[in-house]
Structures are given as C-alpha cells and as structure tokens.
Amino acid sequence: MTTLLIIDMQVGMTWPKAEVRNNHQAEDTIAKLLEDWRKRKAPVVHVRHISRTPNSPFWPGQPGVEFQPRFSPLTHEHVVEKNVPDAFINTGLERWLHARGESSIVLVGVSTNSSVENTARTAGTFVLAPGCASRHPSAINCS
Template sequence: MQVPALIVIDMQQGMASPAAGQRNNPQAEDNMARLLEAWRAAGAPVVHVRHVSRTPGSPFWPGQAGAEFQPRFEPLPHAHVVEKNVPDCFINTGLERWLHVRGITQLVMVGVSTNNSVEASARTAGNLGFATQVVADATFAFAKRDYAGHPRSADEVHWMALANLDGEYAQVVRTEEALAALEGSLRQTALDRMFGAR
C-alpha cells in the first residue's frame, strides 16, 4: 500500500491579510499544521505550492512579502516546492512528472482557496488519474458574488466547491479521516515490507 503525498497549496502571507476578504474555517490552519506535522513525522512526501503572480502590484508578485510562505508552512530543506502562475498547480510546473517518477498515485490536498487553486488542482489531479482527497476542514474560501450578482458567504463558496469535486474528481474528507488513512497506509506499508509484498 502506498503512502499518499500531502499537497499544501498557497499557504502564503498574502492569504492571511484582512484585505483578502471574509473567509470561513478559522480552524483550517491548525488542521493543516496537524497534517503537515504527521506527514513530516512519518517521512511521507510533502509538496508545498506557492503562487507567483505575473500581475505587477499583486501581493503575490515576486519579492513581495505576501508571496512568502507563512512561518507555520515554511518548507523544510528536503521538501518539494512547486511555483505556479495560474490556479492549477499541475500547469507548467512539472508536478505530474515529479509524482510519477516517485510512483506516487495518491494525493491529499489542503490549502487555499477551496474554490480556486484547490478546486482547480484537484480537478486536474482526478483527470490525470491520481486518487485524490481534499480535506474539507483544512481548506478555506472567501466570500464573493456569484455570476448573477448575488452575494455568497465564504461557507457557501467553500461547500459548493467541495460539492463540485466530491465523487467526480476527488473524495472529500476531514482531517481526522486523513490522519487515520495515513496511519493505515504506514501500517500496511510496514507489513508489506516485513512479508516481502510487492
């Protein structure tokens, strides 16, 4: 049984700014940190994704403080870092090849925002054949108006994005389920090695 890779999406300082707007899931960062700690403790693969804007003046423009990782999510020296210019972390980044070279077929995605980079990345992951989980309480979204001009709360945006993904491109889970699955995969991997399973 394979250990999945944890994909931490866009946990940059610009996402913590009040200027980003009204958001949901205030516990999301704590849950992300729990997952990151568990993956690191297990020696399991971790990928940190950083958005680098091509729009001058953006808080994610290279060299701006907003483009830097939040301290809790600063990559360790051996972690793989992906820099992207569009919401989807697979586009023009080499991430798909990096995963395939290591035989990784299972992904657990956390980060921000649920309806933008997380949803875009999970859709592509599913279409590429990766068994993908998105952790509902380790992601968050921002309030916005829908196409008809109606204001939608951050919760509404978040849950609709997850509904778009679940059962189509990914499986939506909670932090405790992701942690339990990691523990189960580690146990099975250890048994496979012990008994020489291939």
C-alpha cells in the first residue's frame, strides 16, 4: 500500500500570508488526498518541523509548531518530528516504513524547495506537484 507523507503543514507556515508563493491550491489538494487516504484506511505520516532556534515560530510550545487544523493527525496516524529539512534524517521514518513493508510513498507539503525536495531526494520518490507549495526564497524563514 502507498503511504501519504505530508510535510510541515503547520500553523507557522501560514504566517505571514504568503503573497509571493506558487500553487495557492496546494492545501486543498492535500486535504483531498488526506480524505481519500483515510477513506481507504491507507497509511498516513504527518511530518512536523521542530526548530532549534528559540525565536522561530516552529520552536516547541509556540502556536506555529501545531498542525493546521484540517491536517491534524488522527490518533492512529504516525507523526514524525524533524529538526532539519529532510524527514528521514534522525527521525526513524525509514525504519517505520520498512517495519510495515511500505516501499511506496506519495509526498506532499511545504516548502517544495526545502523540506519536500530534501525528503524526496532521500526517499528516491516522486513528488505530487499539485500538493506542494513554496514561497519566494526571500520570504522563507524556517529556522
């Protein structure tokens, strides 16, 4: 079965409202995919960025670190916390997938040119472009 891997759909990714970004429909696409995966009882993994920088909106305990409400994991869905752009580095994600015999993933989320790209490179998988978005590089601050 194919696993849906949702990258960094956190509240802090909505601050400030990104006027200079691509694919403003990414969130709707991700929500539809998540609904489909849940209906089929297929595996879903939610990835959350936890910053090592105290003033970051992704610092533990800050409201920005929480998942956006429509992407909140269900109790049986796996959550991975990462400190670097790649969801496979120091997280146990590869072990979790391997233990379940999962060899196929669909990758969506933000930011395309950071966490999504780095995770896709490690996974050696394809990215579902309509389910990804990125801000102009000068507007990205995911420390």
